[in-house]
Amino acid sequence: MARFTFRLPDIGEGIAEAEIVAWHVKVGDRVEEDQQVADMMTDKATVEMESPVSGTVVELAGEVGDQVPIGSALLVIETDAAEEAAPPPDPKAEEVEEQIEAETPGVEEILPGTGRGTIGEADGGGGAPQATPVEESPLHQPAAGPPPRAGEELEHRHVLASPAVRARARDLGIDLAQVKADGDRIRHADLDAYLRYGSGEGYHAPHASHAREDEPVKVIGMRRRIAENMAASKRHIPHFTYVEEIDVTALEDMRADLNANRGNRPKLTMLPFLIVAICRTIPVFPMINARYDDETGVVTRHGRVHLGMATQTDAGLMVPVIRDAQDRNVWQLAAEITRLAEAARTGKAKSEELSGSTLTVTSLGPLGGIATTPVINRPEVAIIGPNKIVERPVFRGDDIVRAKLMNLSISCDHRVVDGWDAASYVQAVKKLLETPVLLFAE
Structure with a gap:
């Protein structure tokens, strides 16, 4: 029998460490070669870790939510192969692991008697001993007294x-x-x-409480990434938000006509039209489609629009990216929006599909509310948020007519974008949306 130490491989993009977001095995489980053993999250995506050997799991690196450096031991597997068959450890990784072991207490030191194997135990240790549950002896249970007799005085009953x-x-x-x-x-x-x-x-007992017990929820995985990114964005970026009302009555009529004659093409929502309007106006307002490097103090105004699309998933908010949005028509945008949203929600989005955006759109759809103040997707300098469409009476000359109105919000980095620029940009977008034929004019 031999022990094989599976070390966290280099998963690219200069990642120094990854977070354990799920274990698919536990100590004592039998695993086969190429079987999924853990999910690790980097700054970009979740990566599935597969066992390179078959055997029995004897040690795990930590709990869900722990960070594991690249090259450090992720789990130890007892194999049937000879000791010398295992590849020699990477000296650099060994150094990192020894330093971690010297500076970090083991699980047994923090939670004595857990019985879960941890990296750094002696090979012969086999994990901390499991605590044996002890059944409560009937001698230790309080004796049940006879029920109170009818009419017995309250002061004579035993009070706990x-x-x-x-x-x-x-x-x-x-x-x-x-x-x-x-x-x-x-x-x-x-x-x-x-x-x-x-x-x-006059005293009567209240109805039974419907309150639920407090539920501690560990902030890990995608939720931790969102928390860190949003905190960094608000900490480093001086936000300001501008909101404008847009009459989308004509645009909604056009959208209905296009959907009625779409054939096999995807159904159009408001978002593809908004993206076309955003891309058409960017050349005049290049400061909106930019990224700001805090450390070097350099603003890069991008010629291409790689549009981030904030998408709600069960794991939290993800931002897949529509590459070269400026070169796509409404039908192509609708198809790409559907594809990327599905990939994000099913966890199949690739790392390159979740990075590199130059501007982000965030939409709550029918739940869009009256107005939003979206948080910028750092290091971008702007984020645009359409709100829900509502029908209201409006004046057109001396007449009162029914109109479909939508508020459009934009949050900007005030270090890069002035209020006048943001307002002017939204006014240009508004002109295209209120005269939708211009969206299709070259």
Whole structure:
């Protein structure tokens, strides 16, 4: 029998470490070669780790949410191969692991008796011993007394309450024998109910509480990345938001006509039209389609529009990128939007499809609200957010007509984009959306 240490490989793009977002095996499990053992998340995407050998898992690197440096041990597998068959460890990775072991306490030091193998245990250790559950002896269980007889005085029944509850009742001058417990013992909530509803014959127990227990949720994986990115964006970028109302009545009529005659082409939403309008106006306002490097103080105004599309998934908010959006028509944009959204929601989006955006659009669709103040996708300098379309009466000359209106929000980096520029840009987009035939004019 031999032990094979599977070290986290270099997953590219200069990544120094990756986060464990899921284990698919546990200590003691049998794994086969090429079987998926863990999901690791980088700054760009989630990568599936597959076992290079067959055997039994004896050690794991850590818990979900832990960061593992590239080259460090991810898990140890006991194989049937001879000891010398295992490839020699990478000296640099060995150095990194030894430093980590010297500076980081093992799981046993933090949670004694967990029984889970951790990287750094002696080979013969086999993990910390499992704690043996001990059944509660009937001798340690409180004897169940006879039920109170009808008419028995309350003060004669045995009262169960914690010392803190007893002390509070004493301070309030409450006789615990007069308090009804919603359970096996009197708690602070029962004292509150007693004070709220009164004592004596006028007292009645409240209805059972519908409150749920507090639920601690560890911030890991995509949610951690979102938290870090949003915090960095708000910390480094002085945001300002401009909102404009747009009459999309004519555009919605055109969209309905195109959908009615689309044939086998994808159904059009508002988003492809908005993207065309965004791309048509960028050449006049190049400061909107830019990225700002804080460290060098350089703003790069991009000639191509690689449009980020904020997409809600079960794992959190992801931003797949529509490459060269300026060269696509509404039908091509609709197809690419559908493809990228599906890839993001199913976790199949590739790393290159989730990076490199120069400008981002974020839309909540029918839930868009009246106005939004979107957070910039750093290091970009602007983000655009269409809101929901509503029907309202408007004046056209002396007439009152029904119109479909939509607010359009834009948040900008005030270090790069002035308020006048942002307002002028949105006005240019508004002109195209309110006169939609211009979207198709060369």
